[in-house]
Amino acid sequence: MRVMAQLAMVMNLDKCIGCHTCSVTCKQAWTNRAGTEYVWFNNVETRPGQGYPRTYQDQDKWKGGWELNSRGRLKLKAGGRLKKLFSIFANPLMPSIQDYYEPWTYDYDRLFSAPMQADTPVARPRSLITGEPTKISWSANWDDNLAGGPELAPADPVLRKVSDQVKLDFENAFMFYLPRICEHCLNPSCASSCPSGAIYKRSEDGIVLVDQDRCRGWRMCVTGCPYKKVYFNHRTGKAEKCTFCFPRVEVGLPTVCSETCVGRLRYIGIILYDADRVTEAASVADDKELLEAQKSVMLDPHDPAVIDAARAAGIPEDWLEAARNSPIHKLIFEFGVALPLHPEYRTMPMVWYIPPLSPVVDVLSGTGHDGEDAGNLFGAIDALRIPIGYLAELFTAGDPEPVRAVLRRLAAMRSYMRRLNLGQEPDESIAAAVGMTGQGVQDMHRLLAIAAYDERYVIPKAHAEQGAQLEELALGSGCSLDYEGGPGMNGPFGEASGMPAPIAVENFHALKERQRGDDLDDAGELRGRVNLLNWDGKGTPDGLFPKNGKKEES
Amino acid sequence: MNALDVVLWVVAPYVALTVFVLGHVWRYRYDKFGWTTRSSQMYESRLLRIGSPLFHFGILVVLLGHIGGLVIPKSWTEAAGVSEHAYHVVAVVLGTIAGVATLGGLAILIYRRRTVGPVFTATTRNDKLMYAVLAVAIVLGLAATVMANIVGGGYDYRTTISPWFRSIFYFQPDPALMAGAPLLFRLHALSALLLFAIWPFTRLVHMLTAPVGYLTRPYVVYRSRDEQPTGSRAPRRGWEPSR
Ligand code: HEM
Numbered sequence: 097m098r099v100m101a102q103l104a105m106v107m108n109l110d111k112c113i114g115c116h117t118c119s120v121t122c123k124q125a126w127t128n129r130a131g132t133e134y135v136w137f138n139n140v141e142t143r144p145g146q147g148y149p150r151t152y153q154d155q156d157k158w159k160g161g162w163e164l165n166s167r168g169r170l171k172l173k174a175g176g177r178l179k180k181l182f183s184i185f186a187n188p189l190m191p192s193i194q195d196y197y198e199p200w201t202y203d204y205d206r207l208f209s210a211p212m213q214a215d216t217p218v219a220r221p222r223s224l225i226t227g228e229p230t231k232i233s234w235s236a237n238w239d240d241n242l243a244g245g246p247e248l249a250p251a252d253p254v255l256r257k258v259s260d261q262v263k264l265d266f267e268n269a270f271m272f273y274l275p276r277i278c279e280h281c282l283n284p285s286c287a288s289s290c291p292s293g294a295i296y297k298r299s300e301d302g303i304v305l306v307d308q309d310r311c312r313g314w315r316m317c318v319t320g321c322p323y324k325k326v327y328f329n330h331r332t333g334k335a336e337k338c339t340f341c342f343p344r345v346e347v348g349l350p351t352v353c354s355e356t357c358v359g360r361l362r363y364i365g366i367i368l369y370d371a372d373r374v375t376e377a378a379s380v381a382d383d384k385e386l387l388e389a390q391k392s393v394m395l396d397p398h399d400p401a402v403i404d405a406a407r408a409a410g411i412p413e414d415w416l417e418a419a420r421n422s423p424i425h426k427l428i429f430e431f432g433v434a435l436p437l438h439p440e441y442r443t444m445p446m447v448w449y450i451p452p453l454s455p456v457v458d459v460l461s462g463t464g465h466d467g468e469d470a471g472n473l474f475g476a477i478d479a480l481r482i483p484i485g486y487l488a489e490l491f492t493a494g495d496p497e498p499v500r501a502v503l504r505r506l507a508a509m510r511s512y513m514r515r516l517n518l519g520q521e522p523d524e525s526i527a528a529a530v531g532m533t534g535q536g537v538q539d540m541h542r543l544l545a546i547a548a549y550d551e552r553y554v555i556p557k558a559h560a561e562q563g564a565q566l567e568e569l570a571l572g573s574g575c576s577l578d579y580e581g582g583p584g585m586n587g588p589f590g591e592a593s594g595m596p597a598p599i600a601v602e603n604f605h606a607l608k609e610r611q612r613g614d615d616l617d618d619a620g621e622l623r624g625r626v627n628l629l630n631w632d633g634k635g636t637p638d639g640l641f642p643k644n645g646k647k648e649e650s
Numbered sequence: 651m652n653a654l655d656v657v658l659w660v661v662a663p664y665v666a667l668t669v670f671v672l673g674h675v676w677r678y679r680y681d682k683f684g685w686t687t688r689s690s691q692m693y694e695s696r697l698l699r700i701g702s703p704l705f706h707f708g709i710l711v712v713l714l715g716h717i718g719g720l721v722i723p724k725s726w727t728e729a730a731g732v733s734e735h736a737y738h739v740v741a742v743v744l745g746t747i748a749g750v751a752t753l754g755g756l757a758i759l760i761y762r763r764r765t766v767g768p769v770f771t772a773t774t775r776n777d778k779l780m781y782a783v784l785a786v787a788i789v790l791g792l793a794a795t796v797m798a799n800i801v802g803g804g805y806d807y808r809t810t811i812s813p814w815f816r817s818i819f820y821f822q823p824d825p826a827l828m829a830g831a832p833l834l835f836r837l838h839a840l841s842a843l844l845l846f847a848i849w850p851f852t853r854l855v856h857m858l859t860a861p862v863g864y865l866t867r868p869y870v871v872y873r874s875r876d877e878q879p880t881g882s883r884a885p886r887r888g889w890e891p892s893r
Pocket residue numbers: 184185186187313314687688689690691698702706709710759760763854856857860861
């Protein structure tokens with residue numbers, strides 16, 4: 097057993113309102129640069145829909161991820177090492193910019209510089225690739241909210257698998273949103289496709305990153321990733337991908353997409369897993385077994401044997417503690433409601449999803465039934481073929497049973513909690529029907545519905561004691577004489593006593609307090625120094641502005 | 651032998667090779683981020699998928715041919731029982747095929763660079779210079795071969811050019827050997843020297859990092875975040891790069 101820790105995410109799809117806040121904040125943080133105009137590390141796609149890039153789930157076409165060869169061994173679907181090297185001069189499976197979309201801007205300047213004329217000037221769209229005027233015909237979420245439904249949605253590769261003759265009857269269509277980031281897979285096919293070995297998995301937290309100094313632009317990772325979550329920066333000629341906001345999670349903050357999520361539906365935590373068994377688990381013959389195989393690789397953080405092995409592997413105590421409190425582990429194992437996205441790609445993805453009950457509820461309430469009654473819901477979950485089949489194609493390689501089990505639990509929670517809210521006697525039989533206790537249902541409700549910040553995000557800080565010391569050396573203070581006992585030191589008796597706090601640390605804590613507090617009035621009370629570097633525009637902190645009436649005084 | 655010959659066939663090769671080697675070292679230390687193929691396949695795939703393999707497979711055969719012709723002494727192949735005639739026929743046939751493929755591929759690539767809008771926009775002045783020098787070197791090389799062997803009666807460069815090439819690496823350069831070679835060969839050699847001199851400063855650096863290690867490394871690479879940071883150059887004392 098080789099225990100490794102992995103940062104993982106779960107998204108509760110019932111709560112996603114498709115607002116794209118996560119995408120926009122992520123883009124502002126990471127990809128608002130030339131060359132990445134078309135890149136969305138986080139995107140939110142409407143299902144059914146074609147996704148971004150278009151039809152990326154059609155692996156017969158794109159050949160992402162792994163497959164089993166005739167001897168039952170894992171091999172990259174796009175071809176082995178030799179084939180990769182021989183097709184390196186022109187990658188036959190490279191998506192073009194049109195498969196994503198051609199990014200554009202508007203000729204805003206026209207609005208101001210146009211000469212006086214009879215018609216109002218308009219800002220025409222211009223391609224950011226060619227700089228020429230362009231006609232916008234696709235984007236990262238062109239089919240948002242089933243736009244273009246009957247014409248566009250049937251090209252959804254998942255929908256095509258469910259049924260040959262699903263006519264997307266617009267009136268009766270079901271719909272939900274699927275926010276996607278890189279899965280930070282346990283068996284990443286992007287890293288495995290990279291000829292120069294520039295993509296690596298961090299051994300401390302499992303984040304998959306591209307080393308920008310080692311990437312040589314062979315662009316094989318783009319093909320390798322079945323989720324199409326490695327992007328080619330067409331300006332720098334290097335691959336870029338979601339970083340799991342490592343500068344934030346290293347200090348215990350959630351990723352930008354999670355922090356800003358309006359639905360508060362994202363959970364982040366640690367999973368311990370047995371790295372020695374990943375390949376074996378990814379190689380089980382039946383696609384439908386992959387879900388259980390992946391679960392079997394993840395270890396129980398309460399098991400003393402696991403804890404011992406983890407200690408032996410050098411995983412620090414606070415990480416083990418975080419693994420025991422991990423919301424991810426609870427959602428996957430204790431409550432059993434989270435499922436991986438496309439386990440059949442065999443990359444062992446680590447961003448899991450709680451499938452949405454809403455398509456079922458919507459059908460019930462649409463037909464005049466009580467959408468919160470356990471009996472109705474259970475019946476509908478068993479009867480509704482299309483949404484369940486669709487969810488199964490997304491989350492369980494087509495096996496409807498695990499999806500059904502999850503939805504039944506969500507349904508049970510709904511009706512159990514309604515009784516409580518209406519002041520009725522709790523009905524334990526509802527909980528028992530899905531193999532849970534009333535207390536278990538209430539705990540699940542607390543995590544899913546209340547979703548307190550500290551319970552959603554259990555992120556241990558990275559251990560970089562030495563690195564932090566070095567930073568202190570570099571940034572600690574402007575004065576090289578400010579070492580202990582040095583002439584620049586004020587000592588414990590004078591102004592600014594003791595070792596100065598490094599600016600970075602001070603700023604970090606001050607900003608964290610402000611971002612988490614919702615009180616504007618108190619915002620003036622920043623801990624430590626306030627300067628233009630850490631002032632966020634809230635309030636008028638002391639010492640930053642001259643006092644009112646100061647003029648008269650002096 | 652005059653001073654010009656010494657400049658051309660002694661000084662110039664050493665300058666070019668020094669720039670080639672030190673240039674790569676310098677570039678690797680200071681500009682790892684710029685070390686890339688800068689693939690343009692996202693913009694256009696159809697022409698690239700013909701032109702790029704044609705060019706690359708061609709140039710790799712040409713490269714191998716040059717190694718065979720310039721580095722391996724004639725006495726060795728003869729000792730191995732390969733007659734001059736057999737060698738000549740193989741070299742000319744293979745060389746011409748590879749050369750034509752290279753030139754054809756290059757033509758397609760340059761045509762694509764010029765006519766496909768986004769690719770042209772992404773072409774830098776550096777690229778244009780590189781293409782010019784590369785094209786001249788290839789055309790001159792092919793022309794020299796064709797003129798000497800198909801139009802003319804054949805030219806045994808393995809008695810003049812090859813020993814000169816090797817003499818450079820023995821540090822006993824013999825410019826006289828080269829001074830007597832036909833004009834096209836001399837021009838080809840000079841253009842190649844120029845190409846080597848600009849090589850480290852163009853996108854051609856991608857060749858030196860051809861990913862052969864992929865064949866033997868494990869699929870998934872694990873790395874610790876505490877490993878030495880891989881910045882373009884060593885951090886200055888007291889500074890920790892942000893990571
Ligand atoms: C074995 C070593 C080599 C490998 C693996 C390799 C690979 C590549 C790759 C992947 C590209 C990017 C194509 C694209 O997607 O746009 C490229 C472009 C290019 N390579 Fe190479 N290459 C090698 C050797 C060479 C050599 C020896 C030369 C020339 C002497 C060369 C000249 C070029 C040129 C000129 C381009 C630009 C093509 C264009 O986009 O117009 N390469 N190479």
